[in-house]
Amino acid sequence: xxxxxxxxxxxxxxxxxxxxxxxxxxxxxxxxxxxxxxxxxxxxxxxxxxxxxxxxxxxxxxxxxxxxxxxxxxxxxxxxxxxxxxxxxxxxxxxxxxxxxxxxxxxxxxxxxxxxxxxxxxxxxxxxxxxxxxxxxxxxxxxxxxxxxxxxxxxxxxxxxxxxxxxxxxxxxxxxxxxxxxxxxxxxxxxxxxxxxxxxxxxxxxxxxxxxxxxxxxxxxxxxxxxxxxxxxxxxxxxxxxxxxxxxxxxxxxxxxxxxxxxxxxxxxxxxxxxxxxxxxxxxxxxxxxxxxxxxxxxxxxxxxxxxxxxxxxxxxxxxxxxxxxxxxxxxxxxxxxxxxxxxxxxxxxxxxxxxxxxxxxxxxxx
Amino acid sequence: xxxxxxxxxxxxxxxxxxxxxxxxxxxxxxxxxxxxxxxxxxxxxxxxxxxxxxxxxxxxxxxxxxxxxxxxxxxxxxxxxxxxxxxxxxxxxxxxxxxxxxxxxxxxxxxxxxxxxxxxxxxxxxxxxxxxxxxxxxxxxxxxxxxxxxxxxxxxxxxxxxxxxxxxxxxxxxxxxxxxxxxxxxxxxxxxxxxxxxxxxxxxxxxxxxxxxxxxxxxxxxxxxxxxxxxxxxxxxxxxxxxxxxxxxxxxxxxxxxxxxxxxxxxxxxxxxxxxxxxx
Numbered sequence: 001x002x003x004x005x006x007x008x009x010x011x012x013x014x015x016x017x018x019x020x021x022x023x024x025x026x027x028x029x030x031x032x033x034x035x036x037x038x039x040x041x042x043x044x045x046x047x048x049x050x051x052x053x054x055x056x057x058x059x060x061x062x063x064x065x066x067x068x069x070x071x072x073x074x075x076x077x078x079x080x081x082x083x084x085x086x087x088x089x090x091x092x093x094x095x096x097x098x099x100x101x102x103x104x105x106x107x108x109x110x111x112x113x114x115x116x117x118x119x120x121x122x123x124x125x126x127x128x129x130x131x132x133x134x135x136x137x138x139x140x141x142x143x144x145x146x147x148x149x150x151x152x153x154x155x156x157x158x159x160x161x162x163x164x165x166x167x168x169x170x171x172x173x174x175x176x177x178x179x180x181x182x183x184x185x186x187x188x189x190x191x192x193x194x195x196x197x198x199x200x201x202x203x204x205x206x207x208x209x210x211x212x213x214x215x216x217x218x219x220x221x222x223x224x225x226x227x228x229x230x231x232x233x234x235x236x237x238x239x240x241x242x243x244x245x246x247x248x249x250x251x252x253x254x255x256x257x258x259x260x261x262x263x264x265x266x267x268x269x270x271x272x273x274x275x276x277x278x279x280x281x282x283x284x285x286x287x288x289x290x291x292x293x294x295x296x297x298x299x300x301x302x303x304x305x306x307x308x309x310x311x312x313x314x315x316x317x318x319x320x321x322x323x324x325x326x327x328x329x330x331x332x333x334x335x336x337x338x339x340x341x342x343x344x345x346x347x348x349x350x351x352x353x354x355x356x357x358x359x360x361x362x363x364x365x366x367x
Numbered sequence: 368x369x370x371x372x373x374x375x376x377x378x379x380x381x382x383x384x385x386x387x388x389x390x391x392x393x394x395x396x397x398x399x400x401x402x403x404x405x406x407x408x409x410x411x412x413x414x415x416x417x418x419x420x421x422x423x424x425x426x427x428x429x430x431x432x433x434x435x436x437x438x439x440x441x442x443x444x445x446x447x448x449x450x451x452x453x454x455x456x457x458x459x460x461x462x463x464x465x466x467x468x469x470x471x472x473x474x475x476x477x478x479x480x481x482x483x484x485x486x487x488x489x490x491x492x493x494x495x496x497x498x499x500x501x502x503x504x505x506x507x508x509x510x511x512x513x514x515x516x517x518x519x520x521x522x523x524x525x526x527x528x529x530x531x532x533x534x535x536x537x538x539x540x541x542x543x544x545x546x547x548x549x550x551x552x553x554x555x556x557x558x559x560x561x562x563x564x565x566x567x568x569x570x571x572x573x574x575x576x577x578x579x580x581x582x583x584x585x586x587x588x589x590x591x592x593x594x595x596x597x598x599x600x601x602x603x604x605x606x607x608x609x610x611x612x613x614x615x616x617x618x619x620x621x622x623x624x625x626x627x628x629x630x631x632x633x634x635x636x637x638x639x640x641x642x643x644x645x646x647x
Binding site: 054055056075076077078081082083085086087089090091092093102103106107150151154 | 529531532534535536537538539540541542545549550553554
């Protein structure tokens with residue numbers, strides 16, 4: 001019945017708090033050794049889902065299988081998963097060593113082995129020699145590593161991480177993302193990671209479950225979620241997005257075409273989307289800002305989309321410059337362009353031409 | 368202009384402050400002075416400095432006996448109160464349950480019930496149930512009075528211990544009892560110490576309820592009160608009062624200072640350290 005490659009399996013899990021459906025029929029299989037991220041805005045149910053896996057909340061309906069065994073009703077201290085808390089939750093009155101060996105002591109692991117495993121773990125998180133420090137003597141990043149060591153030393157079936165990097169500054173967060181990935185790779189432990197930060201999710205995960213209002217809107221690899229968002233919510237939440245209504249004027253082979261004036265047109269490929277839209281249907285189409293090419297001179301379309309417009313606003317972002325362009329589609333489109341010499345000369349009011357390839361437009365909704 | 372910062376306003380505040388201090392502490396100073404006055408009557412004129420009254424009370428067995436009774440009652444009452452206040456405050460802070468507001472009201476109500484009423488009620492209850500008056504009945508009365516104070520001492524501390532610490536302990540394999548023993552209790556300890564001292568002091572100088580349920584077990588405050596009718600005994604009673612006053616003051620100050628220091632300590636330890644030190 002249960003697949004040996006599956007670490008955790010959620011089946012129709014629901015949880016309400018009063019009238020609020022925090023989690024609404026979530027089903028999800030998490031493979032052994034996978035790095036899975038639950039991504040979504042606050043209140044989307046991601047933390048509740050994680051807390052149900054840990055055992056701090058019990059589902060109203062559905063089952064949670066941990067390596068094939070239903071753990072609903074099992075106390076958190078009897079579940080073979082460990083958690084990294086948002087604010088680390090290190091025991092302030094204990095040394096680093098006592099913190100890390102806490103779980104092992106409860107499992108009656110003998111002293112020599114305990115010491116050995118604590119040492120290994122501190123090595124893994126690169127904090128050897130910190131055994132006798134108190135948590136208050138550590139920086140935020142160091143506390144984070146100790147929290148990680150304290151959970152991982154128990155060799156859990158899965159590690160649950162609840163926005164673990166939320167309290168760190170940007171630079172350290174990037175550094176810790178790489179660290180987490182390295183540690184996960186070295187140990188091969190299943191990681192379930194909760195975050196509202198799409199960059200974090202995209203850069204670390206094997207798969208991302210994008211959650212909204214208690215349901216999983218899309219489950220897929222980072223590239224898939226980013227490039228082929230399944231719903232308008234996913235498209236909007238995972239990165240900046242240009243969403244536009246496209247009324248189909250013409251169908252040509254695999255292409256759905258909307259004509260705007262003499263040369264401007266938006267082309268969407270039916271491709272794998274399996275849409276049944278035809279002439280007269282209206283589609284909601286999304287294009288990522290970095291997929292749009294910006295030309296100062298007139299350019300041929302080579303079968304893709306082409307819109308002429310005028311620059312409405314220029315926002316310098318460092319590596320990239322963001323252009324807000326008014327076009328015939330009636331919506332201001334956001335375009336990201338490398339901050340090179342060409343882009344630095346563009347000003348508000350300049351005429352530009354936007355083009356993108358037909359496969360860069362994703363259909364969010366048809367009909 | 369703000370009364371607190373204008374010159375005239377500041378002088379006015381200063382003056383009222385000292386009048387208040389005088390009002391609060393002048394009686395105690397008078398007590399202190401008379402405890403050293405070499406005169407049988409507690410009144411001026413000053414007839415010379417003496418330690419006589421301190422020597423007499425140390426030789427007064429009845430007085431020392433009442434002190435011992437009071438110490439016993441206060442210690443017992445404080446221990447039981449502190450133990451009872453732990454589950455009560457955990458329930459109030461950590462748990463959600465039906466009619467929680469009512470429960471908290473019931474637990475804290477003795478704060479506003481007149482002591483005379485409480486004493487009468489306890490006396491009637493003890494008679495009905497057939498419990499003879501003893502130091503234990505006094506202690507029971509004092510537990511009722513002290514419990515709200517002990518709870519109010521523990522609640523703020525408990526509120527500052529993050530729930531995540533207890534969850535982390537559970538997550539790492541500890542049941543609720545080990546979690547309490549290893550995590551909650553050590554972090555609550557300074558507040559427990561304060562709760563114990565507060566309960567002790569409350570019990571030690573309580574006279575109203577005690578006089579209802581004491582029977583012939585005379586506590587020190589009851590003894591003190593009865594001696595007011597015998598002017599000859601008064602100077603030595605005043606001397607004891609001074610000693611006790613000083614001891615209580617020291618105990619309370621130490622307890623409060625200790626609580627503050629350890630609170631700051633806890634605050635520092637549980638605060639998320641957001642200042643970053645590079646690890647390289």
